[in-house]
Amino acid sequence: MKIMVCPLNGPRNITEFVCGGDVKAVPDPAACSDAEWTDYLFIEDNIAGEVDEWWLHTPSNTWFIARRNTLTDEILATMTVADYFDSKRSAADAVAGAGGAA
Template sequence: MKIMNCPLNGPRNISEFTCFGPVHDAFDAQSISDSGWSHYLFYHENKAGIIREWWRHTPSNYFFIAERHTVTDEIVATYSPSELPRTESKS
């Protein structure tokens, strides 16, 4: 069983977790252009390499960030969302 380190609960079986997809930059829904909306909805980066994702430890309903390599599926790091700088490019 693959083990993932939950920042709140510690190392747990991967079956205790749910992935909620890549972290996106926030945007202003009122001012964004049509092409911006289109890009947000229909284009995904699908990067080969390390990406940031939202994950949840399901039994405690705790959401956190994991950095995962999409080629090797290795989980490089996990941390609290509070450690994610809002201004940083995040995917």
């Protein structure tokens, strides 16, 4: 049995989860073309290796982010949406701070 750790509910059987696709930047719907919006909605990068994906724990209706290796199907980490975007924001701030100090 394959187990995934839900950030809210802990370790659960993988059958309780649904993958929502890659985490990617949302284009501005008021400014992007129909082709750009369609690509955002329907086109996945299909990366071989580590990817960040949206996952849903269906019994609790909890969305979260999982880092998964698509070559081995190993789930490397799971985190709440807030923790994921906080870590991305902190990393971007660190890069901006390092660039400003040079």
